[in-house]
Amino acid sequence: MTTWQGWDRFATTDPPAPPRPGDPPRSTEERLAYHSAFVTIRTPAISTLATQVRTLMLLGRHQQTTARPSLIVTGPAAAGKTTALLNVGRTCHLAHIRKNPAPPGSAHAVVPVAYVLVPPGATAKTLVTEFARYLGIPVTARMTQTQITDAVCHTYTQAGVQLVMIDEIHRLNPRTTTGAQTADLIKDLSERLPATFVYAGINVTDTPLFSGTRGAQLAGRATLVDCGPLPARHGTRHPFRDVITDIENALDLTHHKRGTLPRHASYLHQRTAGRIGSLTRLIRQAAITAISDGTERITKATLEAIRLDHLAETHHRPRRDR
Known part of the structure; x- marks a missing residue:
């Protein structure tokens, strides 16, 4: 994107679209590609x-x-x-x-x-x-x-x-x-x-x-x-949980129940330190894993099994002094 031709191609290419009710089901390869590119969540x-x-x-x-x-x-x-x-x-x-x-x-x-x-x-x-x-x-x-x-x-x-x-x-x-x-x-x-x-x-x-x-x-x-980490709570609002909900609504998994991920908002905030980049990577990676192993849903166990970027992992599992 650091040339005009590349930027123009990026800007004018339709971004990935989440599944909509009534749409025909996508193939496994299409859904893997979708979660790889994924939508931009409006933070x-x-x-x-x-x-x-x-x-x-x-x-x-x-x-x-x-x-x-x-x-x-x-x-x-x-x-x-x-x-x-x-x-x-x-x-x-x-x-x-x-x-x-x-x-x-x-x-x-x-x-x-x-x-x-x-x-x-x-x-x-x-x-x-x-x-x-x-x-x-x-x-x-x-x-x-x-x-x-x-x-x-x-x-x-x-x-x-x-x-x-x-x-x-x-x-x-x-x-x-x-x-x-x-x-x-x-x-x-x-x-x-x-x-x-x-x-x-x-x-x-x-x-x-x-x-x-x-x-x-x-x-x-x-x-x-x-563009700092999102707080778990801001006054009466829960901005981090709201972003999790938006990400979950954009998933394309056949057996995933909506509302599952927002229930783990506290865990996800601790796991990612509120960083949007780490959060989206974690959930996208979990979705790809769920498609690949046939479970087609994300659970806390799925999330816990995924290794994230070193920055997030260091925050989640800090080293103990010996």
Whole structure:
């Protein structure tokens, strides 16, 4: 998805659909593929991010003199940050092309969204080269960073990019020389491009990104969206159990009884520490196991038998000091 062709294919391909009453039963292979891809569960973070992005894009639409307001999606690993980012990016993409379809016979596609990953050990030049690669802008070894940046700004403006999403932003360290130059490049791009910037990274507020003069500039322009673990209870609501219910309703198992998984909400919260990524992986893996062994239902024993990511397993079964 870090090229326009890949992003466009992702955004315009219908996501997996849960089974609906009256639909013919799917084959085993179809159901295995479905639980592998699975649906995107609309979490509170996705709803908050969607509202914030829509508002800030309207807020900055006619802003000319300074960088538009931006967003930072932060949280621990496996908290659903990238999922939320991609979901909102897809929504923005589809809404824009519905309102602004390319003229018939036009050779120029509508490019409302850009998605870029900060490469490991990023320098300003390697990062701006990633921006160029997304739209297929030719880059030669002899080109300077300034030349590539100028080409990116011109092409992105001409293409009508309105939303720029930069993932893995925690890889930047403005305390180093290369990190400071890369942070300055992002600031330069955000001021030169008529687009809203959204960043995503692991526990961004705990990194050097918010320290020093450059950090103060970023913090002064960016709204923080916390994609942290979901609490088991928030006031009178039970957001984690609600997400479990949504996941269960999307399963395609022939013998699974609805209501089984929400009854294990406390266990699932302890098992995953409230992380959405770990939760969806656990239930999807249990569903695939249930299809493969023919039981076609998920029980607590099924869940307990599955080994999760190391982060979740360490939380669930902490090591004892000897």
